[in-house]
Amino acid sequence: MKAIKKAHSLLLLSVAISSVEAAEAPRPRGVAPEFAKFYKSTKEFICISNPSFKLDASQVNDDYCDCPDGSDEPGTSACSYLSDLSPSFASDVSINAPNTSLALPGYYCKNKGHLPSYISFLSVNDGVCDYDFCCDGSDEWAKVGGEACVDKCKEIGKEWRKHDEQRRKALSSAAKKRKELVAQASRLRKEIEDRMQTLGAEAEAAVIRVGNLQAALADIEKRERGKVVKSSGKGSRISMLAGLAKDRIEELRGALMHLRVQRDAAKERIVELETILSTFKEEYNPNFNDEGVKRAVRSWEEYAAREPISEGDAAHDRDLDEIIKSDDESGPIQWSEWEDPDESDTEARKSLAEAFHFIAKLTIRPVYKIEEYLPKSVRDWVDQKLRDLRVMLVENGILAGSRDSGSESKAVAEARDALRAAEDDLHNDRDQLRIHQEDLDKDYGQDDVFRALQGQCVSRDSGEYVYELCWLDRTTQKPKKGGSDTGMGKFVRIDSITVDDEVPPDGKGLGSGERVALRYENGQHCWNGPSRSTLVVLACADKDEVWKVSEEEKCVYRMEVGTPAVCGVVVEGRGQEQEQEQEQEPAGIARDEL
16 A cells, blocks of 8 residues: 555656656747747647648758748748748738748847847858847857857846946936926926016006006196196297187177077066066956966965065176177277287286286176076086186197197106106016016926026037037037038927937937927028928937937938936827837947847
8 A cells, every 4th residue: 555655656756847847848949938838839839820830849940941920940040031021922922821920029049147139030040140139149059150159148248237237327317317407497487487476466566556657647737737838939829829718708708798688588578477477466356266376376476575686787787798898909908919929928928817817807707696697507508618718728828738848847747757667667567477478388398397408508519510509599500610600490399209210339329219309490591492490309318418410401400419308208209108218228328239
């Protein structure tokens, strides 16, 4: 029994060991771990992209291409003629044609001590040691030429790890610098926002100040209108005003005569009505029972019992006669004296003041005295006429209302200057607010990072010229042997572009993927060509540096520039998002593409 159990245990152990050995069985040459599942069988092999093709396991790596997709030759160059894009011959194309695209990305180099990699099937056993891709030399296993490629993965891996550490430090430095740029951009934006808040408060205060100064100017102008302005000519202004005043007084005299006629007619009508009512009272029959008649009689008795209205006296009529009298040679005002152009301005003003005093004495006071005889509507009409007279005198020269620099008073000029200065301050505040708002709305890239770089310049000496890039401003070509600078474009917008470039050993290249780009247009006009323009393509680097300048076509330039500003930036383009730090290491460090 014990022997049976011991034998059973040995059998189980043998099976387990066999399983482990089977699991650790070596993969065919040139097969990567991710494709190992297709090569497990020791009896047959099924073509990866064409399952209908089944081969004997011995046909794998026999240096003869049996599978249409080349998957039976992972470790030789037998299937290297297959194209990734099309069948090898036109006659191979049919409705049920097999898939002839390569199923494997290439020959797999394990590169122990370094990073594994793929190499093209064309390079397998070509007699060249491709240490850049296959540092273990396994791609030359046939020893073409009689010599094997020595395994250099230990040395290359050590050097790569050293550079990788430098790359990591460069990446950390670039990320730190970008973080500083973002912080600086945030501070600059906050300064603008604070300035806008201050300007907003100043603008509100300026609006109030302008309103107050406008009211003050209007008040000063109103006060200045009460002053007689000295004429720039000798008596010419006073003569003109005298003529206007004469016309208006004649108009008022005619109106007063008309009112006197209306007053006399009204008095006669009142006397006639009183006579009719008095006769009615004396002659009506008191025994006649008519309530309407009785009420009329009682109303008349009450009216007759009141104190009679004064009919005026001879003095009032003499005043009116004096006012209505025409201003001829015997009248109170000698207009010929006012209209004499040779009269001095001082004497004219004195005479004019006396004339208006006399007019007020003869017209205004008597007119207001007879107001009590006039209906309200007539009194309002007379009052309005007097007001019109004053306004006319103000508007036509009595007041200091002219805004000509030669006639404006000092008080009015100072008030207007203060208002103009306040208005200028208000306009300046509003302009500054508009400029700052436009700046806040401007695209400065992700995290506003280019705000911190705006206006800074970086250049590259290319031998004959120095090319200068000023962030979000301009690009310039400067000759080193004299001559004027050439504008290559002014900043227009931030854009993105897809690139697919090889990265040189020093790492100063764009790599592949979406990159942030700056477009500069409308530069100096090119002779017999377009205006110059520059496309600035940016890549991650630990410092600002112009790597390369080229003229892709006439007067159309391209700059490749490294900067920390785009490290880790998500670039949106052609419907995809990529991070530059994932696609490209910081420049300035030699890279191993493995």
